[in-house]
Amino acid sequence: MQKSALSFYIFFGLLLLGSFNFSNAQTKISKNTTAYDANIPKQYVRLINTMIMKTGIAATNAARIHGYVGITLYQATNGGSPTYRSLTNQINSFTNPPIANKNLLWDVVANEALKTVADSLFSYLYPTLANYNYIRKALDTLHKNNNIYFKSIYKSPKQIEESAIFGRKMAEYVYQYSKSDGGFRKSIEETVARDYTHYEAPSGSSWDDTKTRSRISIQPTWGKNRTFIKDVYEQTKPANPIVFSKEPDSDFYKQAMEVYEISRQLTFDQRLIAEYWRDEAVVSYTPGGHTIHILVNALEKEKASLDKFAYAYAKTGIALNDAFICCWETKYSTNCIRPITYIQEVIDKRFKPSFYTPAFPEYTSGHSTQWGAGAEVLSSIFGNQYAFIDQTDYLRDKLVPRKFKSFDEAAQEASMSRIYGGIHFRQACEVGLEQGKRIGRSVNGLNWLK
Structure with missing residues (x-):
């Protein structure tokens, strides 16, 4: 195993050890995102940074990824925020994102939205960089382990699924939005x-x-x-x-x-x-x-x-x-x-x-x-x-x-x-x-x- 791959596995193993140790684990359902801790996005953003480093993408591309992932998380959970306003019609050409109902599990929404949009934004790397397939597996494993945790604390499979569906829907909307910005690349060959x-x-x-x-x-x-x-x-x-x-x-x-x-x-x-x-x-x-x-x-x-x-x-x-x-x-x-x-x-x-x-x-x-x-x-x-x-x-x-x-x-x-x-x-x-x-x-x- 390459040294870089080994160091990544060590890092990711430590990350997963914390995935079940939510500092303020949600013990009851709340319609308000201020009642949820930030452990889910914290895990994903740190993993995304590691993915950026291990895939060697340029600084411009890295900033672009963080921009779109950040917008996805913000819009996906905005329906439960009593504090923050939607970015609809505030940022360039962002005109008609999905609208959530109020009866969602916001950490489930965040988990699904972050995994889906991160996977999409890095997807052009996967077909040609076989050595980095373990990075995609790390993203899948984080997502899977979070879902296991949700099933252990939430009693309504239907509510979990509805929340996940909305998270995916928002991620897919933002990803489609990203394709028209001039920085979208379909493949490594196009990037080069x-x-x-x-x-x-x-x-x-x-x-x-x-x-x-x-x-x-x-x-x-x-x-x-x-x-x-x-x-x-x-x-x-x-x-x-x-x-x-x-x-x-x-x-x-x-x-x-x-x-x-x-x-x-x-x-x-x-x-x-x-x-x-x-x-x-x-x-x-x-x-x-x-x-x-x-x-x-x-x-x-x-x-x-x-x-x-x-x-x-x-x-x-x-x-x-x-x-x-x-x-x-x-x-x-x-x-x-x-x-x-x-x-x-x-x-x-x-x-x-x-x-x-x-x-x-x-x-x-x-x-x-x-x-x-x-x-x-x-x-x-x-x-x-x-x-x-x-x-x-x-x-x-x-x-x-x-x-x-x-x-x-x-x-x-x-x-x-x-x-x-x-x-x-x-x-x-x-x-x-x-x-x-x-x-x-x-x-x-x-x-x-x-």
Whole structure:
């Protein structure tokens, strides 16, 4: 058995041990989702993050998955919430989702909705990635064990079935909705053809994908995808980057020199920060998954109810998805050169960033944009001064947990990590962070409360 598969089984075994230990097990039926704990969605979201890591999908795709799963959970359980308003006609083209009756078991609804939509969103991977079939089995096992638990506590098979039917119906609606967003892929072959290809940058652009290590562009059309918040890119579009120049007295040259000088004298803590927030595919949950992991830990700490979890997860998923789309639109409309190419050509051909530079343009920083959006919505949920310990990367390289006084502090550090790593110029990080915050404020501006 491969080491990665073994580690997954160990993780999933621990997850299942907790599946029968509901912290506030439902002892009576309630029409109100505030009476249900969040153990069901917590299990699924953590498993989805592990699926994201083990399948090695891109950060953009990971944020998209969390966005749609979050919306599914929120809408599926919204009929039992006395607090939160439906997203119907609030998010882009989301016009006619199923409506629940009030006599449902909301944890059963959540279990069925989450399993169905997660299975659908990952389905394009299954036919060609035989080595990852155990991941699908893990999803099936979690679903099955939860159903065994429900049968042990609920006395009406008919009510269980009706609840499951509605959960599936909502998941199927959201999955069909996802197919028209521009990010839907039918297969691995289609993904490779559409997302990893040569891109002809407009004449005069400073970025050229033939100068990247892979000599391709990653997802050059992702910025054209449908966002959840209508016209959010137009509302949050950043200013153009600093004008390209090779002249030593130019602002562009000066920002490149800053990255070069920092790379030559990195402190131990700066190296640690760069590695901690690296969040590459395969070895991590991706940047968005990292943010989601922090969210789930905070919700667990606060003993959130089912409806609070659904609200927080949907809100964060929407923000991360839209942040990456807006960022990619900015990247491929500005086509700005990366530090590695500029510094090697203009300043020092021996320059090497701390790690691999992705094959897409420089401006703005994806890490910064998604964390700006994430920090804005997380602060709206937990408060501007919510202190926490982040243990997301304990699984790799023995990275120690990091402490933060607020989500904004974490966002600032994650943004700066890309400068320390030699991946981005300062402007891409600072402007990206602010762009993300504006996107987050747009998400906060939805009519969430009844």
